[in-house]
Amino acid sequence: MKIFKSSFPVLALLAAWSAEAADMTAPASRPVATMEHAERRVHGGEHAQRPAAREWTSYPLLMRAMTKGAEQRGAPVLMTTKNIQPDKYAAHPPSGDAPRELELTLGGAKLEPLPEVGNYYWVTAREEQGDRITVASTTHYFSNPGPAPTKMLLMQKHELELIPQPLPREHGRYRENEDWKFLLRYNGQPLPSHAVKLETQNGSKNSFSSDAEGIVTVRFPADSKPAAPKKEGGGGHDHGPRSVPFVLQTEYEVNGKQYITAFNSTYSADAYAGRSLAWGTGFTLFGMLLASPLLRRKQDIRKAKAGVPDKAQAANTNTAKGE
Amino acid sequence: MLKKLFPTLSRFRFTVQLIMLFVTVYGGNVVGHYAAEKITGSLPALSCAYDKQNGGYCVLIPLQHQMHHRIGEALVKGQQVFNTVVLPLVITLASFFVFFVFLNKAFCGWICPMGTVQELAYKFGRLINRPLHRFEANNVGRVRPVKWLMLLVLVLGLPLMAGMGVAPDQVGDPYCQVCPSRIATTLLTADTEQIAMRTANPINFTLAAIGNTMFGFVLLAAFAARQPFCRICPMLSLNALFQKLSPMKLVKVQHDKCDKCGICTIACPMDIHEIWHNHGSKAFHEDCTMCGRCAEYCPDDDVIQIKYFGVPLFKSSREYFKARLKLESPEGMPKNKVIWLKTEGAKNG
Numbered sequence: 001m002k003i004f005k006s007s008f009p010v011l012a013l014l015a016a017w018s019a020e021a022a023d024m025t026a027p028a029s030r031p032v033a034t035m036e037h038a039e040r041r042v043h044g045g046e047h048a049q050r051p052a053a054r055e056w057t058s059y060p061l062l063m064r065a066m067t068k069g070a071e072q073r074g075a076p077v078l079m080t081t082k083n084i085q086p087d088k089y090a091a092h093p094p095s096g097d098a099p100r101e102l103e104l105t106l107g108g109a110k111l112e113p114l115p116e117v118g119n120y121y122w123v124t125a126r127e128e129q130g131d132r133i134t135v136a137s138t139t140h141y142f143s144n145p146g147p148a149p150t151k152m153l154l155m156q157k158h159e160l161e162l163i164p165q166p167l168p169r170e171h172g173r174y175r176e177n178e179d180w181k182f183l184l185r186y187n188g189q190p191l192p193s194h195a196v197k198l199e200t201q202n203g204s205k206n207s208f209s210s211d212a213e214g215i216v217t218v219r220f221p222a223d224s225k226p227a228a229p230k231k232e233g234g235g236g237h238d239h240g241p242r243s244v245p246f247v248l249q250t251e252y253e254v255n256g257k258q259y260i261t262a263f264n265s266t267y268s269a270d271a272y273a274g275r276s277l278a279w280g281t282g283f284t285l286f287g288m289l290l291a292s293p294l295l296r297r298k299q300d301i302r303k304a305k306a307g308v309p310d311k312a313q314a315a316n317t318n319t320a321k322g323e
Numbered sequence: 324m325l326k327k328l329f330p331t332l333s334r335f336r337f338t339v340q341l342i343m344l345f346v347t348v349y350g351g352n353v354v355g356h357y358a359a360e361k362i363t364g365s366l367p368a369l370s371c372a373y374d375k376q377n378g379g380y381c382v383l384i385p386l387q388h389q390m391h392h393r394i395g396e397a398l399v400k401g402q403q404v405f406n407t408v409v410l411p412l413v414i415t416l417a418s419f420f421v422f423f424v425f426l427n428k429a430f431c432g433w434i435c436p437m438g439t440v441q442e443l444a445y446k447f448g449r450l451i452n453r454p455l456h457r458f459e460a461n462n463v464g465r466v467r468p469v470k471w472l473m474l475l476v477l478v479l480g481l482p483l484m485a486g487m488g489v490a491p492d493q494v495g496d497p498y499c500q501v502c503p504s505r506i507a508t509t510l511l512t513a514d515t516e517q518i519a520m521r522t523a524n525p526i527n528f529t530l531a532a533i534g535n536t537m538f539g540f541v542l543l544a545a546f547a548a549r550q551p552f553c554r555i556c557p558m559l560s561l562n563a564l565f566q567k568l569s570p571m572k573l574v575k576v577q578h579d580k581c582d583k584c585g586i587c588t589i590a591c592p593m594d595i596h597e598i599w600h601n602h603g604s605k606a607f608h609e610d611c612t613m614c615g616r617c618a619e620y621c622p623d624d625d626v627i628q629i630k631y632f633g634v635p636l637f638k639s640s641r642e643y644f645k646a647r648l649k650l651e652s653p654e655g656m657p658k659n660k661v662i663w664l665k666t667e668g669a670k671n672g
Binding site for chain 2: 094118119120145146147148149150166167169170171172271272274275276277279280281283284285286287288289290291292294295296297298
């Protein structure tokens, strides 16, 4: 374990070098320790990442590394961290089976999907320094048939945990102005009336408190900035405005030990960003207007034209009777 | 007991439709939140994934995604053909077919939430005494090819072209963008996001304008026409591709009285004249939604039957026909409002 830990700075340097090679637009002088990633949602919890300009949080982060071929569906991904020096990385499959320790490579910890295991993987990086235990967590989505992640989320993975209840499903995501619930627990038991802090790459900072059942309801702030126009073609996927990283973090001290846990993912613009309810209602009404002549009876039309009342209301259809 | 609860096939079907409307629109609250917990990811009915509470996903979603992301992209890259192209497509179509083989096109007539919404609108139209517009034998053929165009262009063609990079990315899921079920089912969950139009770029705006206009048109037209959207629905054509492979079949035998009758066509919500004029496999038309109304309103014993592996599940009978007429006319007018439409046979004779 110590060999792993002592070799980490070297691996991190090599990872940073490979990331630089993959992205020539990144500033050459960007320090390894402050390398950040803006993330664009691809599907579920799957993210592609880009270098960003400045550090936005001091909380532990666990992210996908920028590597060549990272966009390929179902391909293994490399995970890297920030603000934490992990002893080990682990991935919990959605089936709820035992976690796998991730192999460390030059670019980061290698996360590979297992066939028929499912879409969502819960990935953690854990650091133990004396009485201080820090865990960074995130999810990664592989397009991979298999069981739902309910069991994976419910099983205890570390002492102090922030568990999404539920995760955004396929075609869903965390979004501005939406409330999402997270379960805060210690040793598998809900932790009531405890503060949880939220920080976003757009600069928002909020604090929330867990209720009696340990549930923290997080409202994602409306702090998005205008997105750069997307390039046309190439078979990508347009999911609207760029997703923004966020991190939820909390601390708990018990028996002289300090536990820190964080969950990071991304959220995107408000559900109605880039949409217009007025236009939508207008075109719907336009469609109704087009259909409205169908609702008029022929005798009603004749009556309107003649300007006389028609007493033949007993007829029920436009077409002739013919039994 | 069952006969008291469901005196007619239509009553039984309507009950199933209401249950399935709940399952397809709100069922996620029962079966589970995640995709893996849904009834299926390839349901042969318009159960919309944009509805956050639904109980199953429409097969048209994975089909568009696979055309866009797998086949189109792989054709360009020319690699990993089997694992990334053939296998996912086969899995989608196989899971679709596993469901389809049990009910055939009854997914349209019994399960589809959009079909149920249109039927409810039509029933309401009868209550408020709106007219009935229908297609005759000489003009129904004009609308029938549209469903194939919808399947080929919107579900398969444009997503494939977007995946290959020769069409804009915004047309990666064009059918979903115009599907009225997306708007109808999300509105049923009090979610107005989908009726709000995308305005970010002209392509999204145009597709959304078409979708919203069509939704408004279909919703109101259904008061005075039966199943207006079903006639052009790509799910109808996709299901038609497989209808001969299912053991569930609509069967009609030749009968001397058929030429002078034609009530089956009057009863048919899809205006299928072939059920009147043809028999054998030709009577089971590609537009059939297996609602069973033709069998209910056939006045002769055993002429029209719904069979499963050759075993009749329902068959026409004179006694049932008489009882059925006391409740509702073939064109769907409730009791005490029975006015029959003029049939071609009646016109000629």
